[in-house]
Amino acid sequence: MKPDPLTDSIAAGDWARAEALARVHLSLKPDDMEVRRYLALALERQNRLPEAFDTYQDLLARLSSPPPSDIVHDLARLAFRLDQMDMAEKLYRFVVQAEPDNVAAIAGLAASQRQQMKYDAAIGGLKIALGSHPEDSELWNVLGTVVNAKNDPHTALTFFDEALRLDPDNHQARFHRGIAHAELGDFDSSLSDFFACIDGFSDPSNIASVRLTTAQIALCAGKTDIAWPLYEARHKTGTAMEVHYPFTAPRWHPGKSLTEKRLFVSAEQGLGDEILFGTLLPDVIRDLGDESLLRLGVEPRLVSLFARAFPKAKVYAHRTRREDGRISRHFDGFDEAQTPVDQWALMADFCATYRSTPADFPAHNAYLKPDPARIEHWRAWLNRLDNRPKVGILWKSLKTDIIRERYYSPFDDWEILLKRDDITVISLQYGDARAELDAAAACGFKIITPPGIDLKDDLDDLCALTCALDLTLGPANATTNIAAAAGARTWIITSPNNWVQMGQVHHPWYPAATAFMPHDLTSWDEVMARVDQALSKLINAPYRD
CATH class of the missing domain: 3.40.50 (Rossmann fold)
Structure with missing residues (x-):
């Protein structure tokens, strides 16, 4: 039996005190594995995830081989939370091999595979598990998230419905069903699901996530009276991200x-x-x-x-x-x-x-003012290239993961613009773009990188460059925001149902910018075709301003 103050602290959720007591105990008895596990738990509950992860690893190193699967499961869960998906997958697989009927580990394994876009492996494992556990709500929920990540929200809804039929209190499934409804543009059903589960979570991180997502979907629907109070959840009060x-x-x-x-x-x-x-x-x-x-x-x-x-x-x-x-x-x-x-x-x-309300947005609100001398510098450089219109493009974010990649047009879909011979394409892509630039060059497409500027860090000069270009074209990120906020001609290729649109077809925050949205996350080629048509109209206009 461990010291009562330690177990009492854990029972009371006083994790700081539990940590302090566990450290004192371990200073006297460093080989007490149960208390070391308490220490890892106390660190995790205080959202000190890297320290908790190291403590679990230290615990495993002190145990005999093979390690207990329950502690490996704890480590797998932390690896997932720390976005170490390859490690999480390996750890979950160890648990599943040791305990083939551990449905929590099976779900965790599939989720870690989903985050690495190993969709077929995740679906295959879940189908086998559901053959043995057809009544498990969480397995259906995770299957729905995998299918939704494959851009099939219609099918995903079927799996979320089954998860909720089996367990109407599965708040994760209800939340994920709300996401799928939103991706299909059914905001009323989405908000209904969110409000049904918004008070069902106990973890502050989950509470903040649900409230913030609800706010963003309400903004998509133009329901600002609902949205702005809930948008306070962006502060993540009471979580490690506050x-x-x-x-x-x-x-x-x-x-x-x-x-x-x-x-x-x-x-x-x-x-x-x-x-x-x-x-x-x-x-x-x-x-x-x-x-x-x-x-x-x-x-x-x-x-x-x-x-x-x-x-x-x-x-x-x-x-x-x-x-x-x-x-x-x-x-x-x-x-x-x-x-x-x-x-x-x-x-x-x-x-x-x-x-x-959307009506409160001003008709003209460009406010950034780049250095006039740098605008002239970039105009002179652009004019020396040729006499064609200069179009600055960027196509991706530095932050890439399963969620974000779905909301960006694949680089291959940019070919329709790159093959045009009536524009000069200037790269505004920050970060490592060598793979795409080499692929474009191999196809005979010319993308010119402006000299003497760090497109990621020299944002003042970047602002001047966008004002010297005839057009800045790309997804909603720092570069297009800077160009639009400076009043430069900006076309933003945004995802469908983006909350900043607030239910409008135009861009209310930047009324002079033009927004191009695909019908869904699988039709990026269609939206790029519309961009191409709009570019032809712009170039062929009798008087281009």
């Missing part, structure tokens, strides 16, 4: 006055979203009454762009770090004691106030 800010001043919330208040506004989420939500700042400045009252915290690569856009405001670079499982954000050179603020906010906090 970001903590250093302010002592109170946080602004809708309804509080801004007039003549010293306000600090921090950007949030990804770089593209920082630019997107930056379109709210002119409204904020209007209500402040004086731009000099505004302090901004933005991604370091955006500081010069935002400083030029808002010259009377003070702009700081934000830095984010994780220490002891806690994420904190700080701002270079900002000291609240030296530069007092009356209140602080995150950029998207203003959505409900200034963008309560």
Whole structure:
């Protein structure tokens, strides 16, 4: 029997105390494997996943071979959460071989294969398991997620329905069914499923995920009254992903006055979203009454762009770090004691106030201002190439996984544009694009990479380049956001049912930009054909502006 204080702490969910007690116990009895497992569990429940993973590995190393399958299962679960899918697959397979009827391990194995796009292997294993366990709701749920990942939401719905028939309280299955409904454009059914399970989760991460997804689907349906309150879930409060800010001043919330208040506004989420939500700042400045009252915290690569856009405001670079499982954000050179603020906010906090409906979006809202000298530099370089229209393209995100890849047009579908002889194609693709550029060159397609610019980090100069081009064309990411926010001609190839469209066919955040959406995630070739037709009309227009 272990010390009562340790087991009591675990029973009470006091994981910090459980960790402390386990460490004290192990300092005296390092070979106590049960307490070492308690330590791993306490670290995991505090969302200190890498430390928990290392502790489980250390535990396995101290045990005899073969290792206990239940501890291997724990390690597999953590590997999955840490996105180490190859390792998770191997660990789950070990458990399944040791315990062929362990349906949780079978489901985990299939899920790890799904994340690696090994769809046939996942489906094959699940079919065998369902032959022995046809009444297991979770196996049907995971099968549905695999089929949905293969871009077949219609069939996936059948499997989610079966999972819910077997277990109406399978909240994961209901959530995933809502995702499938949304991909088919049935937002009412999607929201119905989300609201039915939104209070059914206990883990804070799952709660935040469901609420945020519900907000985004409500935005797809144009239901901003539902969406913006739920969008607060983006803060992931109470989870390992919650970001903590250093302010002592109170946080602004809708309804509080801004007039003549010293306000600090921090950007949030990804770089593209920082630019997107930056379109709210002119409204904020209007209500402040004086731009000099505004302090901004933005991604370091955006500081010069935002400083030029808002010259009377003070702009700081934000830095984010994780220490002891806690994420904190700080701002270079900002000291609240030296530069007092009356209140602080995150950029998207203003959505409900200034963008309560799609009708609230301004008709003209380009706000970024690139360096005029750099625009002229790039125009001169482009003009030296030839006299054809210059089209800047990019086709992928640096972050690639099973989920994200589905929302980008495959590079092969760009051939319809690359083979045109009436445009000059300029690469705006950041990151490693050698494979695609080599493949294009092998087919005789010429894509010119602009010299002397880091397309990932030189965002001020990138903004100038997009303003010198005749057209910037690509998915919704940092580059197209920058081009659109600067007023450059921008065509955004976006996924169907993208929440930023807010149920509109145009792009409400950037009304001057043009949005091209496929009918579903399997028809990227069709949307690229429409882009090609639109490009012909643009080039052949009597007077191109």
